[in-house]
Amino acid sequence: MAPGSTPAPAPALQARDIHKSYGRHSVLRGADLTVAPGRLVAVVGENGAGKSTLLKILAGTLSVDSGEVTLTGTFGYCPQDPVLNAALTVEQHLRYFAAAHRLPGLDRGRELVRLLGYERYAQSVAGELSGGTRQKLNLTLALLHDPDVLLLDEPYQGFDWETYLRFWDLVDDLRTRGKAVVIITHMVFEQNRFDLLADLDDGRLTPRTASMEEHHVDA
Amino acid sequence: MSTPDAPELRPRYGQFSTALRFSVRDQTRNRLAGLLLVLFVPLWYLVMDAMASGETLDFKLYATGEVLHVDGGHLTLISAGLNSVTMIAGFVVFDAVRKALAFDRRLVFAGYRQSTLIGAKTLAIAAVATAIALYTALAVLFFWRPTTSGWCAVLAAFAVIALTYGALGLLLGVLVKRDLEGFFLIIMGGLMDTFLQNPLGNPLANKPILEWFPSFGPMQFAAGGAFGHTALWGHLALGLVWAASFSAVGLVIFRVRTRNRTRTPHPAEGALLPAR
Numbered sequence: 001m002a003p004g005s006t007p008a009p010a011p012a013l014q015a016r017d018i019h020k021s022y023g024r025h026s027v028l029r030g031a032d033l034t035v036a037p038g039r040l041v042a043v044v045g046e047n048g049a050g051k052s053t054l055l056k057i058l059a060g061t062l063s064v065d066s067g068e069v070t071l072t073g074t075f076g077y078c079p080q081d082p083v084l085n086a087a088l089t090v091e092q093h094l095r096y097f098a099a100a101h102r103l104p105g106l107d108r109g110r111e112l113v114r115l116l117g118y119e120r121y122a123q124s125v126a127g128e129l130s131g132g133t134r135q136k137l138n139l140t141l142a143l144l145h146d147p148d149v150l151l152l153d154e155p156y157q158g159f160d161w162e163t164y165l166r167f168w169d170l171v172d173d174l175r176t177r178g179k180a181v182v183i184i185t186h187m188v189f190e191q192n193r194f195d196l197l198a199d200l201d202d203g204r205l206t207p208r209t210a211s212m213e214e215h216h217v218d219a
Numbered sequence: 220m221s222t223p224d225a226p227e228l229r230p231r232y233g234q235f236s237t238a239l240r241f242s243v244r245d246q247t248r249n250r251l252a253g254l255l256l257v258l259f260v261p262l263w264y265l266v267m268d269a270m271a272s273g274e275t276l277d278f279k280l281y282a283t284g285e286v287l288h289v290d291g292g293h294l295t296l297i298s299a300g301l302n303s304v305t306m307i308a309g310f311v312v313f314d315a316v317r318k319a320l321a322f323d324r325r326l327v328f329a330g331y332r333q334s335t336l337i338g339a340k341t342l343a344i345a346a347v348a349t350a351i352a353l354y355t356a357l358a359v360l361f362f363w364r365p366t367t368s369g370w371c372a373v374l375a376a377f378a379v380i381a382l383t384y385g386a387l388g389l390l391l392g393v394l395v396k397r398d399l400e401g402f403f404l405i406i407m408g409g410l411m412d413t414f415l416q417n418p419l420g421n422p423l424a425n426k427p428i429l430e431w432f433p434s435f436g437p438m439q440f441a442a443g444g445a446f447g448h449t450a451l452w453g454h455l456a457l458g459l460v461w462a463a464s465f466s467a468v469g470l471v472i473f474r475v476r477t478r479n480r481t482r483t484p485h486p487a488e489g490a491l492l493p494a495r
Contacts, residue, residue: 061328077328085322087248087315088241099237100329102230141325 010072012037012149012180013058018067020053027053029203030067037148037178040171042188044208045200051184054200055153058182073148080153082138086127090118090137093126094144101145112140115170117163132158139167143174150174150181168193234332238339246315246347252307256351260303260358264296268362271295276418279425280443282451289446291419293363297373297441298417300355301434304377305409307355308348309384309391313401316340316392316473324477333477337470344389344466348381365445372444376437379458383433384409386462390469393476413438433461 013035020028027050035041045051056062058069059077084093094109103109113119116136121129126137135158142150156164174181183194191197197208247253272292279286327333356374365373384405391401416438418424429435436457443451 079325083321083325085241085245085319087245092241092244095232096237096241096326097329099230099232099234100326100331102234102330103232104229105231141329145329 009036011035011070012039012073013069013071013182015054015058015069016067018054018057018069019065020050020057020062021065027203028057031200031203031205033058033182033198033205035149035180035182037180038175039195040175040181040183040193042194042197043182043184043200043205044186044188044197045184046186049200050203051186051200052153055151055184058151071149074145076142076145076147076150078139078142078150078152078155080157082126082134084126084134084137084141087125089123089125090129091122093137093141097141097144103145108146109140109144112143112170116140116166132160132163135159136163143170146179148179150179152181152183154185155183234335235339238331238336239343242315242340242343243346245319246311246343249311249314252311252314255303255307255310256354260300260307260355261361263299263303264359264362267295267299268292271419274419277425278418278442278446280447280449280451281430281439282443282454283447283449285447286425287442287446289442293365293445294442295417295419296359296363297376297438297445298413298419300359300373300377301380301416301437301441302409302413304352304355304381305384305413305434306406308351308381309388309405309409310402311347311351312344312385312388313392313405314388314398316389317395317398317401320393320473320476323473327477327479333474333479336477337473340389340473341466341470344385345382348385349378352377352381366448368448368450369445372450373441375444375455376441376458379440379455379462380413380434380437382462383437383458383465386465386469387433390465390472393469393472433458436461 011034013033015031015033018028018031019026031054033041033043043051043054053062057064059075060069060071085096088096090113091106094106094113098106098109110119113122113136116139118133118136121133126134129137135155139152139155142152156167159167171181188194188197191208198205199208271294272290274291275288276291276294277286278289278294323331323336326336352374356370356377359373360370387408388401388405391404395401395404412432412434415421415432416424416429416434436454436459439454440451440458443449443454
């Protein structure tokens with residue numbers, strides 16, 4: 001940092017020089033990513049570019065060969081394929097995860113259900129929900145404890161247009177409140193919604209705007 | 220440690236009670252298993268009773284060395300009951316555990332204490348297995364009226380075999396990749412195990428090799444209580460050893476497979492770990 005410059009806020013999520021190989025197949029070769037609080041970053045990569053690997057590493061469910069991931073605050077993760085219990089209702093899912101996070105109540109959960117517009121399914125079991133509604137519940141569970149850092153894997157897959165817009169309202173609210181959001185996707189529709197787009201290519205993350213520091217993605 | 224002046228921040232839902240309630244719900248929603256219980260159990264009893272009643276069979280009690288001459292129909296009803304229980308308890312638990320595995324992993328990742336989840340799941344399995352055993356033991360009364368102590372012995376044997384196969388269901392549920400493998404192992408395993416114990420048309424019955432099967436203890440206990448008027452507690456305990464062993468292995472694998480593999484604790488990452 002240059003002397004005299006304003007100190008940047010501590011990053012909410014920082015990945016430094018991440019390397020990961022499966023056997024002789026090298027997937028990540030020095031990927032860097034820094035996300036400040038209140039920022040929204042898209043990690044964009046084609047199928048097979050290593051998105052899932054990077055995501056698991058950021059989520060902490062996969063170990064790195066070398067490099068370091070640091071995270072400040074609470075963490076929420078929304079998997080691409082909804083991980084739900086087909087036998088439990090929407091409301092019961094909220095209760096189960098409220099117990100997991102030791103939350104004092106279901107207020108935030110019910111608010112999210114309302115914001116995503118599926119409150120009429122509150123008493124339906126997950127096994128009978130449509131794909132889009134399952135995805136909404138999947139997202140709700142990741143947001144239930146109002147995490148400081150949020151990692152979303154293809155979150156708007158299966159959303160209709162109205163839900164897609166509601167989703168962005170929700171993300172805007174999170175950013176306003178200083179939450180860091182990383183969206184992993186193979187396709188970006190509206191680039192201007194993001195603070196930064198980082199392309200995952202050849203095992204590294206490259207910012208889509210040319211002015212950024214080489215191979216180091218900051219937001 | 221919670222501060223006494225902040226009661227509004229206390230968790231509203233206890234982890235143990237929530238997990239227990241939803242695990243029981245998870246295991247009782249299996250409609251096919253319910254249908255098997257209601258229709259298959261009486262039908263199986265009817266067929267087995269018709270096949271074997273009237274015949275006298277020799278059944279060896281290993282604890283005393285005594286050979287009992289028993290009504291083949293009654294003995295076969297015990298075998299049929301044990302067999303139904305192995306299949307239904309194994310199937311119910313296997314199906315529920317396997318389907319919930321990824322979800323349980325997500326719960327642990329979200330901060331569920333693993334030991335709490337495991338404890339609640341185990342208790343739910345025990346409760347469901349015992350209920351299956353109770354129903355199966357009550358259904359036998361339509362075909363056979365043993366003495367009260369005899370019926371209690373049959374019930375105890377059914378309960379132990381239900382726990383054993385419930386535990387096997389748990390073990391297979393966290394171990395095998397596909398439904399079919401688990402169902403096959405439970406159905407074939409249960410069928411071989413329970414019917415090899417019965418001398419009806421089985422030359423292997425009363426041979427020492429049977430001691431190495433999970434239903435050996437419960438079958439000995441049930442026959443001893445119903446026909447020999449003895450309570451072979453050691454044999455009942457042997458059945459429980461099988462149940463405990465299956466569940467111990469199953470729970471260790473469950474623990475590994477739902478483990479939160481987050482990076483090593485670091486001051487900045489404290490919040491990533493389940494909050495205390």
